[in-house]
Amino acid sequence: MKQLLENWKGYLNEDGVAEEAPQFRLAKPTLLQLKTEQDGSTRDILIVEHPDQTVKAYFKSSGVSGGGYKGEWIPFEGWSTIDRVPKGQTFTDGVGVKRTYEDGTLALDRAYGHYAIMAKTYWNVGSAKPPSGTIHAAAADWLQTLDDLPEEQKPQIKQINHAGGVEDNIKFLGQLNKQLWKLGAIDRNADVLNATSGGRRIQFGLDKKS
Secondary structure (H helix, E strand, C coil), X not given: CXXXXXXXXXXXXXXXXXXCCCCCEECCCEEEEEEECCCCEEEEEEEEECCCCCEEEXXXXXXXXXXXXXXXXXXXXXXXXXXXXXXXXXXXXXXXXXXXXXXXXXXXXXXXXXXXXXXXXXXXXXXXXXXXXXXHHHHHHHHCCHHHCCHHHCCEEEEEEECCCHHHHHHHHHHHHHHHHHHCCCCCCCHHHCCECCEECCECCCCCCC
């Protein structure tokens, strides 16, 4: 109850009468449809401003990576390397280093920056879906209602094909990450980015090296 009252303080006028609370809205009026050659999938991406004025990017799951949440809106922290890069090394390092991925594929001749992932906010929490009761879960539910809007109120669609590879990831995904960072949509302390004994995932456009 105390937290609820704190949340409402900013929405009371001088007479203590509740005014209309702020709502979710799109921070950018554009829906990015990004097709990645890395997995041959297309994902919808939107940037949301929450009622508390925080901002987060969400993508609509294609179901390609599994998890059982196809069609759900998932919050993420931009794009990072799929690999955890050893301390002091960068995107172009790693050629010839033996690495086995979760799907069983083996990489011997690829630099760390060759493969990119959408760094899910709730990575390794049992599901990439935001937990019930969080502001991200509420935003994900709100995003599901956008299809019901009149056509003139829907976000404009921008379609982009992303070829992938080290240089394209650094340039293209780096630009997207910088935009998200400028909007305050990326949490650099998210668990998906945290360091382990093997290094840390580094973010295109935001990191020079691990």
